[in-house]
Amino acid sequence: MSSDPAINLTGARQKRYSVLQKLVSRALARNLSCLIVPGPEVALAHGLDVTAAGLRIATTPRDASVLLIVGDLPGKMGDAVAVLYAQMPRPRAILMVGGQTPSTLSGDDISSDLSQEDLTEAVGQLKRALADGAFTDSPEDFDASVMHARIEYVCPMHPEVVEDEPGSCPKCGMDLVAREAGESTPEGGSDHEHHEDHEHHGHEHEHCHDQEHQSHHEHQSHHGHHEHHDGHDQDHGHDHDHNNEHQPEHAPENAGTEYTCPMHPEIVRDEPGSCPKCGMDLVVRESDDHSEHEHSGHDHGEHDHGEHDHGGHDHEGHDHGSSGFMSMIEVTKDLPRSADGLQMDWLEVPFGPVFPGLPGGLKLTLTLDGDGVTEGQAISLVGVTSKGDNVEESEEMDAETFIAYLSAAIPLAPVSYRLLACLAIEQAAGLEDDSANAGARTGALERERIASHLGWLAQLGRQLGFAWLTQRASTLQLQVREANRDSLAALEPALRTLGTRLERTPLLKSRLMGVGILPTESSGLRGPVASAANEGGDAWARLWQRLAEISASLDLIKSGAEPELPVLRDVGDVAGTGEATVDTPRGEARLSLKLERGHVKSYELDTACSHHIGLVPKLVEGQELGDALLAVGSLDLSPWEVTS
Amino acid sequence: MTVAIVLLALLGSAWLLAVIEGWMATGRLSPAAPLFNGLAHLGRESIVPRSPDRVFFEAAPVLLLVVAVLGMAVLPLAPDLIIADLGTGALFINAALAYVLVAVIMAGWGPDGAYAMIGGWRFLGQLIAYSMLIVMPITAVAMRAESLVNTAIVGSQSSLWNIVYQPLGFVLFFIAAMALAFRAPFDLPTAEGELGGGVDAEYTGVRLAVLRLARLTLVVTLASATTVFYLGGWHGPLLPPWAWSLIKTLAVAVSMLLVGRYLPRIREADLMRWCWIMGIPLALVNIIIVGLLILVVP
Numbered sequence: 001m002s003s004d005p006a007i008n009l010t011g012a013r014q015k016r017y018s019v020l021q022k023l024v025s026r027a028l029a030r031n032l033s034c035l036i037v038p039g040p041e042v043a044l045a046h047g048l049d050v051t052a053a054g055l056r057i058a059t060t061p062r063d064a065s066v067l068l069i070v071g072d073l074p075g076k077m078g079d080a081v082a083v084l085y086a087q088m089p090r091p092r093a094i095l096m097v098g099g100q101t102p103s104t105l106s107g108d109d110i111s112s113d114l115s116q117e118d119l120t121e122a123v124g125q126l127k128r129a130l131a132d133g134a135f136t137d138s139p140e141d142f143d144a145s146v147m148h149a150r151i152e153y154v155c156p157m158h159p160e161v162v163e164d165e166p167g168s169c170p171k172c173g174m175d176l177v178a179r180e181a182g183e184s185t186p187e188g189g190s191d192h193e194h195h196e197d198h199e200h201h202g203h204e205h206e207h208c209h210d211q212e213h214q215s216h217h218e219h220q221s222h223h224g225h226h227e228h229h230d231g232h233d234q235d236h237g238h239d240h241d242h243n244n245e246h247q248p249e250h251a252p253e254n255a256g257t258e259y260t261c262p263m264h265p266e267i268v269r270d271e272p273g274s275c276p277k278c279g280m281d282l283v284v285r286e287s288d289d290h291s292e293h294e295h296s297g298h299d300h301g302e303h304d305h306g307e308h309d310h311g312g313h314d315h316e317g318h319d320h321g322s323s324g325f326m327s328m329i330e331v332t333k334d335l336p337r338s339a340d341g342l343q344m345d346w347l348e349v350p351f352g353p354v355f356p357g358l359p360g361g362l363k364l365t366l367t368l369d370g371d372g373v374t375e376g377q378a379i380s381l382v383g384v385t386s387k388g389d390n391v392e393e394s395e396e397m398d399a400e401t402f403i404a405y406l407s408a409a410i411p412l413a414p415v416s417y418r419l420l421a422c423l424a425i426e427q428a429a430g431l432e433d434d435s436a437n438a439g440a441r442t443g444a445l446e447r448e449r450i451a452s453h454l455g456w457l458a459q460l461g462r463q464l465g466f467a468w469l470t471q472r473a474s475t476l477q478l479q480v481r482e483a484n485r486d487s488l489a490a491l492e493p494a495l496r497t498l499g500t501r502l503e504r505t506p507l508l509k510s511r512l513m514g515v516g517i518l519p520t521e522s523s524g525l526r527g528p529v530a531s532a533a534n535e536g537g538d539a540w541a542r543l544w545q546r547l548a549e550i551s552a553s554l555d556l557i558k559s560g561a562e563p564e565l566p567v568l569r570d571v572g573d574v575a576g577t578g579e580a581t582v583d584t585p586r587g588e589a590r591l592s593l594k595l596e597r598g599h600v601k602s603y604e605l606d607t608a609c610s611h612h613i614g615l616v617p618k619l620v621e622g623q624e625l626g627d628a629l630l631a632v633g634s635l636d637l638s639p640w641e642v643t644s
Numbered sequence: 645m646t647v648a649i650v651l652l653a654l655l656g657s658a659w660l661l662a663v664i665e666g667w668m669a670t671g672r673l674s675p676a677a678p679l680f681n682g683l684a685h686l687g688r689e690s691i692v693p694r695s696p697d698r699v700f701f702e703a704a705p706v707l708l709l710v711v712a713v714l715g716m717a718v719l720p721l722a723p724d725l726i727i728a729d730l731g732t733g734a735l736f737i738n739a740a741l742a743y744v745l746v747a748v749i750m751a752g753w754g755p756d757g758a759y760a761m762i763g764g765w766r767f768l769g770q771l772i773a774y775s776m777l778i779v780m781p782i783t784a785v786a787m788r789a790e791s792l793v794n795t796a797i798v799g800s801q802s803s804l805w806n807i808v809y810q811p812l813g814f815v816l817f818f819i820a821a822m823a824l825a826f827r828a829p830f831d832l833p834t835a836e837g838e839l840g841g842g843v844d845a846e847y848t849g850v851r852l853a854v855l856r857l858a859r860l861t862l863v864v865t866l867a868s869a870t871t872v873f874y875l876g877g878w879h880g881p882l883l884p885p886w887a888w889s890l891i892k893t894l895a896v897a898v899s900m901l902l903v904g905r906y907l908p909r910i911r912e913a914d915l916m917r918w919c920w921i922m923g924i925p926l927a928l929v930n931i932i933i934v935g936l937l938i939l940v941v942p
Contacts (some may be wrong), residue, residue: 013689027683051670060841062848065688088690089848134687349758359835371762371769371912456761463837464908467669507829511908620775626838626911627763 009109009129011085011092012136021135024297028065028091030132032056032123035064035088038080038353038382039360040462041455043070044474045240048097048225051121056125059356061087065127069152071411072099073116076381077361079104080353091134093126096200104137106142107547153177157283161490172267172641204478208279259284342402346374353381353639357463357629359412360371361639364632366620372629376620378613378637384409386605386643396599399571406591406605412455412638416584419566426594428578429571444643445490446553452585453481453528453546457498460543463633464511492554499547500542512540517620525610527587529635539634541574546636573598584608586636609641653890654716655725657867658860668905682853693755693786700752705851708747709858715833715865720795722878722885724753732832733794734786735919737869738779741824743770746864748826748833748843751855755846765841769912770823773919777820780927781813782936798877802937805876809937814874814932818921821866821900823915827903830928832912843860867897868885 015021027293033056036043041056043050048070050057058064061084073081082104085094094105094185097363098114101107109129112122153176155161155169164628168175259282261267275283339478352363359384367374384406397405407414426434434441454477461470476498479491502508516539518525525533530548557563579592587608594601612635619635620628662678667909679794692701709778718740719731746765752764766914781850786792789800789811807814823830871877871892881891 013687024683027680028687030680031684033679056670059836060845062691062845063841063852085690091687091690212648348760351840356840368758368762371766465831465835465837465904466903466908467828469908506907507910508908510914511911624911624913626835626909629838 009091009093010140011088011090011094011109011134011142012133012139013090014139015135015137022409023535024132025131025632029127031059032066032127032130033064034066034068034095035061035084035354036068036070037084037360038070038073038077039358040474041359044412044413044458044477045451045481046070046098047478048114048119053116054123057589061085062089064088066131067092067094067342069094069096069101069108070098072101072408074361074382075102077353078102080381081105084354090139092129093130095122096125097122106140107480113501131323152366160284168379169509179404196523220555231439243498244639255333336498351629357633359459359637361640362507362617362632362637364620364629366628368625371625372621373620373625376617376628378616378632379401380613380637380639380642382639383610383642383644384605384607384640386607386610388600388603389640396601398599399434399568401596402600402603403568409543410638410640413448413584413586414559414639415444415565416582416589419445420580420582420584420589422566422568423580423582424578424591424593425595425600426569426578427580428576428593429574431569431571433571437564437566440564440568443485443557443560443563444565445561446556447480449553449585450488451477453550454480456546459636460633463630464508465549466505469502472501473636485557488554488557492558495550495554498550499544502543502547512543512630512634513538513579516542516619516621516628516634520616522615522618523615525587526608526611527583527585529608529612542634542636585643586638587612589641607641607643608617609638610643613637613642645811646725647727648802649725650716650721651713653721653886654713654861654864656891657890657894657897658857658862661860661864661901664898666707666900670902671781673910674687682783682857685849685853685856688849689848690851693846693865694738695704696846697754697756699754700750701846702851704747704754705847705855707743707750709854709861710742711740711747711867712858712861712900718859719865719868720798720877721868721889723795725886725889727797729793729795732792734782734797734873738777738782739804739868740884741778741866742775744824747858751843752833756847757847759839759841763839763845766835766842766912767826767833770830771921772828773916774820776829777816778824778921778922779928780924781810781817781820781930782873784810784813784927787931787938794872798872798879799860801876802879804881807875807876810874810930810934815935816927816930818870818874818900820919820923821870822903823840824862825866825900827863827900829907829910830915831904831909832915835909837909848887863900866891867895867900870896910935911940935942 003198022520032054034050034166036050040050050068052575054069055066061067065088066083067081067088069081081102085105087090093110094101094108095120096108096111098112110122110126124458126182144353153163153166156174156177157174158169158171161171163176166176186548259272261278261280262277263280264277267277267282269282272284274280275282316391347368348365349368350365352358353361356365359434361380362378363381364376364378366376403418403425407418411418422441440538454473458470459478461467476491477496479490482496483491516537518529518533518537522533528542528545532538532545534596535541567582575596577592577594579590581588581590584607589608590606592604593603615635616632616637618623619631623631663673663675663779664680665905666677666681667673692698715737715939716731717727718736720729750769752762752767754760785797785806788806789797791797793802801809826833832842833839835846837843839845844852844855868889871889875892875896877892878889880888883891
């Protein structure tokens with residue numbers, strides 16, 4: 001049984017219970033759950049049935065014991081993956097399928113090719129490895145550079161007390177609070193994954209990752225895609241933007257010592273003394289160090305989440321003991337006011353790049369006001385490069401390589417982009433329209449459209465917690481993916497009844513109707529989103545548009561030729577320019593390129609998703625969280641197709 | 645002895661439920677799976693988030709389990725198979741289940757994370773929606789039994805189960821019970837697609853095992869309550885009373901799990917609107933009908 005070469009699990013756990021260990025290891029091996037990166041939709045698009053291979057699909061890193069990476073990940077995802085891995089409880093393992101393990105991880109435990117058989121075999125090996133080596137005497141630290149941050153410990157009352165180790169304050173005896181050292185962490189390098197995309201550097205570093213270095217095994221990081229602390233922390237940065245009332249009372253630029261009340265940061269004095277509001281002793285601070293102290297004071301005193309952020313529960317007595325009753329009005333008076341008139345703490349919370357309700361690689365940042373979204377924006381971490389201008393000779397791709405590159409860069413619609421590249425290159429080479437293969441190519445495109453829309457339905461099911469839909473749509477997608485005309489005909493009844501089933505599903509209509517309505521002046525709409533805009537333009541209309549397209553594609557395939565993957569005709573060492581348009585499952589994509597000596601000298605790609613992602617801020621603004629996510633989901637954004 | 649039997653029955657039901665849940669998810673019926681699952685949880689690290697409210701974080705799963713067990717303590721499996729046949733049994737269930745809210749909010753607040761916290765507060769809104777629909781149908785049940793004693797409530801259904809006598813109340817109670825157990829489609833506090841697991845998201849290892857067990861136990865307790873209030877408790881032909889109680893309880897629990905698979909998650913605003921605009925008037929109508937029936941039919 002264990003004829004495989006021994007696999008040393010880098011994610012093994014410290015050996016402790018030697019008696020139970022064997023039994024527990026076996027149980028662990030029988031019970032593997034995986035977090036799929038970039039996302040389950042990518043695994044499905046590659047034709048991988050992860051559940052059939054013996055892995056349960058987990059939705060959070062906390063619930064996963066295997067990090068399943070499908071395909072090569074663009075560089076920007078590397079840090080996110082490292083944080084996700086760090087959040088997984090040991091024993092844990094990395095399974096790399098069909099690609100290179102990101103350099104931010106210290107290598108994979110096992111890798112396999114991109115096929116169902118190889119995956120199943122790899123999972124089997126992994127299970128045996130876990131049964132044998134889930135526990136070890138000397139577990140390896142996982143120490144990715146993304147996690148690096150020096151932690152220092154400060155007294156909440158005496159900011160001048162800074163120690164390298166936890167302990168209590170020599171002045172007041174309070175427990176020291178951890179914070180991340182070096183407010184001026186440079187961008188990149190040792191920077192945190194979750195900081196990379198926002199502008200409030202310097203404000204939020206202090207409470208992040210504070211206990212990380214206390215215990216490498218237990219606390220390395222927090223939910224990469226959850227990034228809770230980040231959420232809270234950014235919140236302060238946010239307050240800065242929206243509410244200048246905190247600032248004016250600061251003594252201006254003159255460097256020197258100021259005294260402020262730990263509870264009431266608006267009290268700033270030049271001399272020591274007690275706070276006129278609560279009578280506490282004022283504490284020293286350097287006036288040129290605004291952000292940090294402003295924030296800590298701010299948190300403890302005025303925010304209802306203040307103590308939450310800081311782990312301030314340790315010193316509750318100090319927090320509220322002397323200030324007496326905390327009035328809700330006082331607590332919220334300086335906070336921004338939301339649409340419903342309530343003043344609440346605003347949280348800037350990241351959703352993604354690996355989030356169960358969104359396609360992997362899409363990072364949505366929402367500013368939450370309770371359960372409502374006040375503003376949001378989406379970016380892609382995996383987008384394809386939109387332009388190649390006068391590519392260096394050494395990096396020039398010949399026509400075949402370019403086609404392979406483009407279709408691999410877009411795993412959710414590889415056939416469409418393969419076709420797009422073929423058409424553009426053939427036009428550049430001056431070839432006539434290929435009427436012989438046109439039918440087969442259309443067949444392949446339409447088949448991909450069906451599969452892609454089924455993938456979207458599965459994603460919708462994941463977002464809505466609609467397990468039946470996810471299961472049904474995923475199964476069908478796997479069957480449709482490489483089906484020929486006959487097997488598609490056999491699947492036709494199942495595909496057509498999907499709509500009937502959904503129409504009869506209670507709650508679905510009320511859940512989707514009126515969600516994600518686009519503003520009337522929206523421009524740049526393409527594909528199903530554009531077609532649905534005339535039918536009400538909400539998530540419900542988009543669902544029906546996609547179902548209608550599935551039907552239409554079935555008809556096209558039925559009356560057309562056998563679907564066949566587009567293959568580039570021989571173009572030789574030609575030069576010229578070409579332009580092509582393909583109606584991909586997500587809308588029209590255009591590619592124009594210039595060939596020299598049969599190599600792609602420059603190209604420009606224009607995709608539907610690049611336009612659609614710009615709709616996100618307007619779609620989510622003022623919506624409830626669930627509706628906002630549903631609205632974004634209903635656009636069927638493929639982050640891979642968002643050009644950068 | 646009674647305590648041991650009831651607890652064993654509770655644990656057994658939770659185990660069966662876990663087997664069925666796994667069957668629905670994977671299509672494989674494996675009786676040992678929950679056992680291995682539990683063991684695997686013990687083998688995993690139980691991570692404490694970076695700056696938790698330690699008391700809340702640790703206490704929440706345990707509290708949820710205690711609440712579910714407390715609720716079960718006043719529900720009879722058979723005429724004499726009940727841990728405490730309180731004079732206010734039907735009321736006690738309400739009181740015990742109120743702490744589900746406390747546990748969920750603690751689990752939301754404890755880990756110091758945005759997702760969990762939003763999940764926790766969402767459940768507060770959910771309570772506002774479902775709580776009246778737990779209490780008001782029970783009122784009608786107690787009216788018919790003229791007692792709050794749970795064994796008397798079962799006794800009152802010896803000739804006709806409440807599901808027939810007051811079907812409206814049953815439907816409302818069933819829906820409210822699912823909302824209370826925060827199972828799909830009412831899983832707003834955990835909502836995977838919206839909150840990445842919400843209140844569950846930060847629990848791992850042993851703590852997660854306790855939390856999962858607690859959630860299953862809560863479903864069993866609520867199913868048992870539904871059985872006692874509406875399905876005639878232990879009444880049934882041939883089989884011994886305790887067997888009938890267990891069969892009915894499991895049937896209700898499984899249907900609670902099944903319903904969620906075929907429905908999308910409800911919007912919180914819709915849940916609240918429907919519960920108050922439709923649910924509460926219907927619950928009042930139910931009380932009036934039951935009251936009239938009691939007056940008219942001797």
